[in-house]
Amino acid sequence: MRKWLYILCLLCLPLLSRAEAGEDFAVADVIFEHIGDAYEWHFWGEGDHAVALHLPIIVRSRTTGWHCFSSRRLAHGEEYAGFRLSPDSGKVVEMVEGQEVRPLDISITKNVLSLLMSSLLLAVLVLLAARWYRRHDSLEEAPSGLAGLLEPLVMMIHDMARENIGEDYKRYSPFLCTAFFFILLNNFLGIVPFFPGGANLTGNIAVTLVLALCTFLAVNLFGTKHYYREIFWPDVPAFLKPIMPVIEVFSALVKPISLTIRLFANMLAGHILILSLVCIIFIMYKFGPVLFGSMTFISVLFGLFMDLLECLVAFIQAYVFTMLSSIYIGLSREKGE
Amino acid sequence: MNLVTPDGGLLFWMTLIFLLLFFILAKFGFPIITEMVEKRNRHIDESLRLAREAQTRMNDLEKEQAALLEKTRTEQTQILREAARTRENIIAQAKSEARDEAAKLLEKAKIEIAAEKESALRDIRKEVALLSVDIAERVMREKLASDEEQSRYIGRLVDEFTARNQTN
Numbered sequence: 249m250r251k252w253l254y255i256l257c258l259l260c261l262p263l264l265s266r267a268e269a270g271e272d273f274a275v276a277d278v279i280f281e282h283i284g285d286a287y288e289w290h291f292w293g294e295g296d297h298a299v300a301l302h303l304p305i306i307v308r309s310r311t312t313g314w315h316c317f318s319s320r321r322l323a324h325g326e327e328y329a330g331f332r333l334s335p336d337s338g339k340v341v342e343m344v345e346g347q348e349v350r351p352l353d354i355s356i357t358k359n360v361l362s363l364l365m366s367s368l369l370l371a372v373l374v375l376l377a378a379r380w381y382r383r384h385d386s387l388e389e390a391p392s393g394l395a396g397l398l399e400p401l402v403m404m405i406h407d408m409a410r411e412n413i414g415e416d417y418k419r420y421s422p423f424l425c426t427a428f429f430f431i432l433l434n435n436f437l438g439i440v441p442f443f444p445g446g447a448n449l450t451g452n453i454a455v456t457l458v459l460a461l462c463t464f465l466a467v468n469l470f471g472t473k474h475y476y477r478e479i480f481w482p483d484v485p486a487f488l489k490p491i492m493p494v495i496e497v498f499s500a501l502v503k504p505i506s507l508t509i510r511l512f513a514n515m516l517a518g519h520i521l522i523l524s525l526v527c528i529i530f531i532m533y534k535f536g537p538v539l540f541g542s543m544t545f546i547s548v549l550f551g552l553f554m555d556l557l558e559c560l561v562a563f564i565q566a567y568v569f570t571m572l573s574s575i576y577i578g579l580s581r582e583k584g585e
Numbered sequence: 586m587n588l589v590t591p592d593g594g595l596l597f598w599m600t601l602i603f604l605l606l607f608f609i610l611a612k613f614g615f616p617i618i619t620e621m622v623e624k625r626n627r628h629i630d631e632s633l634r635l636a637r638e639a640q641t642r643m644n645d646l647e648k649e650q651a652a653l654l655e656k657t658r659t660e661q662t663q664i665l666r667e668a669a670r671t672r673e674n675i676i677a678q679a680k681s682e683a684r685d686e687a688a689k690l691l692e693k694a695k696i697e698i699a700a701e702k703e704s705a706l707r708d709i710r711k712e713v714a715l716l717s718v719d720i721a722e723r724v725m726r727e728k729l730a731s732d733e734e735q736s737r738y739i740g741r742l743v744d745e746f747t748a749r750n751q752t753n
Contacts, residue, residue: 338587360594363595364598371610371614378614378615378618386625398618406615406622422610426603429610452591454591
């Protein structure tokens with residue numbers, strides 16, 4: 249009986265709502281706006297009623313040098329100092345002789361701001377936790393508060409480094425910890441739908457590429473003789489000797505690429521799935537109250553499920569990235585028999 | 586496609602910020618935490634090892650104590666038994682010595698008594714002999730008061746002697 253009452257209430261919801269979404273609701277645009285980068289941080293509202301944080305644009309033109317201005321000046325297709333937002337890519341372009349030329353663009357975009365804030369947050373959290381250990385005698389009392397929260401995670405990564413890397417794991421443990429916490433924090437912030445979360449940072453290929461490149465450097469800059477011998481002169485029959493280095497070098501290059509794509513694709517897919525489920529609500533608006541209400545119910549249910557799943561994925565992906573990094577580093581630290 | 590081409594600006598900022606974050610955390614963050622926790626882990630391991638050692642030592646001590654107690658008890662019973670035996674021995678020895686002494690005394694007394702008796706008998710015999718000689722003298726004197734009697738008596742004595750010599 250009570251269940252039916254709930255469903256009835258849900259069915260009445262659309263009658264009360266004043267949502268303006270309708271026939272011209274473009275799902276793809278909404279999704280790509282959410283997962284993409286932007287020169288402003290959009291909060292709510294559409295068109296002239298939009299409330300957004302306009303971020304600074306920093307560009308260097310080949311002809312006119314450095315420029316720094318608010319993205320408000322480029323809103324609604326306006327032009328400023330020869331720059332405007334390209335209607336195709338949404339990036340800042342300069343009009344030179346009727347051609348769109350991309351200037352050197354190091355603007356503080358939505359992702360960069362999110363990156364700054366999350367990095368600051370992470371630094372503060374870890375330094376506060378470290379301060380606890382500096383101020384207290386860890387032999388006398390158990391860690392509490394922030395230190396107690398972070399310690400198991402830090403030690404999980406530290407132990408993973410010890411198991412996978414071997415004797416000089418202490419050199420790599422800080423990098424693995426930083427990567428893990430960076431990915432984990434940004435994954436979780438990405439799930440939060442409103443400011444200061446909501447930026448799709450770990451679902452951005454530039455971010456994951458830099459992370460994977462760091463792993464690549466950690467693997468290949470400190471490789472042992474044995475590791476390089478395995479790549480360029482492995483113990484294989486003579487006719488394989490010329491082929492093996494090609495394969496091994498290719499495999500060494502593919503490793504960071506696979507790390508990049510795995511994290512990027514997983515987080516992006518999660519975001520797209522949740523956004524799609526939410527978009528169902530707005531698409532169904534024009535199909536009448538009954539369908540709208542029931543589909544809202546279903547999409548909220550599935551959205552909740554996906555959100556919980558994403559919480560799991562956020563941790564798993566951070567863990568997998570760190571574990572694979574530590575395994576790759578461990579392979580490069582092998583001394584041979 | 587926009588999504589899979591890394592954006593230069595974000596690459597720049599990401600590299601800068603991530604490396605900065607990494608250097609800060611690798612210098613002031615994670616090593617301090619991990620070092621402290623490892624120190625604590627070592628301390629815990631050490632304490633556990635010490636506790637285990639103390640436990641075994643205590644067990645050993647307890648065992649030793651029990652063994653000592655057991656040994657003391659057996660020694661005690663042994664000593665008691667020995668004491669009892671010694672006591673019995675002493676008593677038995679004393680008894681036998683006393684018996685021997687008594688027997689010796691008795692023997693001596695008997696010998697003395699016998700000697701006394703002997704000497705007493707000798708005295709009595711001597712006395713009796715003297716007495717009988719005395720009495721015989723008195724009787725003889727009484728009997729031989731007259732001459733007739735004396736001669737009769739002498740005659741008889743002579744007869745007797747001759748009779749005795751004839752029989753020999």
